[in-house]
């Protein structure tokens with residue numbers, strides 16, 4: 421058993437001898453390791469740096485480097501761990517702090533925050549994406565309920581860095597407690613206010629947020645910065661404040677563990693790179709019967725295993741019901757905001773079904789790189805035509821991601 425101590429008090433016990441630290445936990449190219457086999461590293465120590473678009477990677481726990489392989493660093497953990505960490509280099513430059521911290525978008529996108537905030541949006545706005553859109557996931561809303569002030573401070577730093585004039589917290593009214601907490605925290609700050617998002621999926625999509633909060637429609641491929649907005653997920657904003665105020669690198673993560681587990685719950689500040697099994701056990705284990713483990717939310721999550729590790733962009737560890745036995749022949753209907761073709765085919769296979777038809781929502785159009793994107797996310801058309809196509813192709817059932825038609 422290993423122990424993570426804070427001020428002599430045990431914060432976390434875990435039964436893990438080694439951790440594997442992926443060198444790509446962000447959009448862009450893998451980082452390059454800057455440590456060698458046999459070297460002892462402390463929690464918070466910089467161990468890999470970008471080779472192109474990317475973000476620094478720090479050791480989330482202390483230990484000895486056992487292997488440096490292509491794509492990962494394997495660390496044999498010290499038996500006793502401290503919650504302390506190696507602080508980021510001293511600087512008054514807040515943007516540099518964020519870059520040094522290896523911050524990436526923690527809502528799942530993984531885009532380096534230091535690069536995102538390098539774009540000046542003079543007179544524009546920062547929007548805190550508090551949609552917590554995927555069902556089951558709840559760590560962002562719970563964090564706002566309990567610690568709204570740090571989100572407000574994070575937004576103020578982001579206003580200062582980008583030259584924005586104001587910030588909005590975009591949230592759904594169903595999160596009453598969080599909405600009241602953050603509303604109270606910003607009530608005396610003239611340039612920060614709460615804005616309401618509709619309770620629908622995908623309200624957390626950047627283009628939906630821009631449309632709902634600013635009343636501007638972005639074309640496919642257009643970034644929020646083109647209308648003077650920068651959007652960041654709640655936990656990202658929390659980590660911005662931590663990097664600037666505490667000199668803390670991105671080594672811990674907030675996660676929701678839910679679904680078929682005995683005591684679904686939210687965990688704050690757990691070290692990145694620990695395996696999923698540790699947190700499933702911590703909820704009391706599985707409710708039987710259970711099916712696959714999913715990394716992320718129910719709509720866009722990916723298949724995972726007990727050995728999968730928490731990465732910078734991991735928000736959810738969900739345990740599903742066992743797959744039902746599907747119809748022999750099915751069609752899949754793809755929506756940008758749900759599972760992609762590969763994932764839907766994977767689910768069909770697990771259900772014992774053959775995919776005889778692949779259809780896409782008619783709003784999906786190619787962007788300049790040929791990637792299919794939704795023209796009007798959240799303003800969803802009927803799918804009767806696609807259903808008929810599936811039927812014509814011999815499909816006896818449909819597997820789809822999110823469409824409510």
Ligand code: SF4
Nearest residue numbers: 755756781794798800
């Ligand atoms: S319009 Fe189509 S692709 Fe876009 S969110 Fe709705 S169902 Fe998905």
